[in-house]
Amino acid sequence: MTNQLDNFFSALADPTRRAVVERLTQGPAAVSALHDGHDMALPTFLRHLKVLEESGLVTSTKKGRVRTVHIEAAPLRILDDWLARHRDLWDARLDRLTRLAEAMEESDADDPI
Amino acid sequence: MTNQLDNFFSALADPTRRAVVERLTQGPAAVSALHDGHDMALPTFLRHLKVLEESGLVTSTKKGRVRTVHIEAAPLRILDDWLARHRDLWDARLDRLTRLAEAMEESDADDPI
DNA sequence: GAGTTGGTTAGTCATATTGCTAAGTATTGA
DNA sequence: TCAATACTTAGCAATATGACTAACCAACTC
Numbered sequence: 001m002t003n004q005l006d007n008f009f010s011a012l013a014d015p016t017r018r019a020v021v022e023r024l025t026q027g028p029a030a031v032s033a034l035h036d037g038h039d040m041a042l043p044t045f046l047r048h049l050k051v052l053e054e055s056g057l058v059t060s061t062k063k064g065r066v067r068t069v070h071i072e073a074a075p076l077r078i079l080d081d082w083l084a085r086h087r088d089l090w091d092a093r094l095d096r097l098t099r100l101a102e103a104m105e106e107s108d109a110d111d112p113i
Numbered sequence: 114m115t116n117q118l119d120n121f122f123s124a125l126a127d128p129t130r131r132a133v134v135e136r137l138t139q140g141p142a143a144v145s146a147l148h149d150g151h152d153m154a155l156p157t158f159l160r161h162l163k164v165l166e167e168s169g170l171v172t173s174t175k176k177g178r179v180r181t182v183h184i185e186a187a188p189l190r191i192l193d194d195w196l197a198r199h200r201d202l203w204d205a206r207l208d209r210l211t212r213l214a215e216a217m218e219e220s221d222a223d224d225p226i
Numbered sequence: 227g228a229g230t231t232g233g234t235t236a237g238t239c240a241t242a243t244t245g246c247t248a249a250g251t252a253t254t255g256a
Numbered sequence: 257t258c259a260a261t262a263c264t265t266a267g268c269a270a271t272a273t274g275a276c277t278a279a280c281c282a283a284c285t286c
Contacts, residue, residue: 003128013123014274015116025199032232044275046234051273065232065283080200083193086138127244145262155263157245164243178253178262 004056005082008075011055016040017048024058024071031060031067117169118195121188124168129153130161137171137184144173144180 012018020034035045049069052058057076060069125131133147148158162182165171170189173182 003131005131006126006128009122009131010126013119013126015119016274018116018118018122022199030232040274041276042233043235043277047274062233065281067233076196076199080196083189083196086135086189087193143262153244154246156247156265159264160244175263178251180263 004075004078007055008057008079011052011057012079014048014051016045017052020048020052020069021057021071024069028068028070031069034069117188117191120168121170121192124165124170125192127161127164129158130165133161133165133182134170134184137182141181141183144182147182 012021016038019038023029023034031046031049034049035042038045049058049060053060053069055075056072058069058071060067062068125134129151132151136142136147144159144162145155147162148155151158162171162173166173166182168188169185171182171184173180175181
């Protein structure tokens with residue numbers, strides 16, 4: 001019953017993994033290149049990559065001894081859609097509140113304290 | 114060094130908590146009302162609310178014995194900005210790939226197999 | 227073919243997360 | 257005032273997460 005969104009959000013909850021995703025938006029990169037600059041043992045870093053890959057946010061292919069990691073488009077779209085949906089609801093709510101505030105102001109004008 | 118985004122993303126990684134956020138986009142609600150429909154002991158559910166509140170995604174106020182929970186706008190904006198930033202980068206990358214593909218098609222036309 | 231490079235596997239440890247029950251507090255309503 | 261309602265706290269158990277080291281394999285490079 002675990003949603004795809006569960007995996008996307010929890011994958012992105014870690015700063016190391018977000019950094020990897022950010023880096024990958026600029027193009028694919030090898031594991032060791034991605035690891036560079038992260039003060040963390042390689043096996044630990046690899047676990048993060050595995051989490052990203054299992055979530056579907058990235059894919060990877062191995063050629064020779066080099067594994068190259070690529071970002072996936074679809075998940076970003078799904079995340080975006082979720083957020084967009086709630087952005088809309090929020091905006092609608094804001095509108096209602098605005099109208100309410102206006103209505104209250106009017107009624108204040110009609111019938112002050 | 115934990116980013117605000119860490120908390121937003123990990124708070125939203127749980128389906129129960131996402132459901133609460135979705136519900137709250139329609140307006141504030143009391144704890145017991147929010148709990149309704151979630152097959153989960155109340156203390157467990159309260160823990161989820163606490164996570165949401167500590168992340169800053171929601172706030173709550175207590176009046177009498179009823180605690181009312183409200184959604185916060187700012188975090189959704191921050192999340193949206195992060196995603197938008199990467200949507201842009203991704204789009205840019207897509208554009209580059211598209212141009213590359215076109216270039217390759219052209220060179221194929223010039224010099225087929 | 228010996229060493230180096232790039233990644234992988236296995237195993238351990240500490241802490242965090244997510245669920246529970248049991249028991250408590252504080253309002254509110256009869 | 258007594259009982260019901262609406263949380264709240266405390267404490268426990270199981271699993272997940274994030275870090276490490278040590279040891280390993282596979283593919284280049286000399």
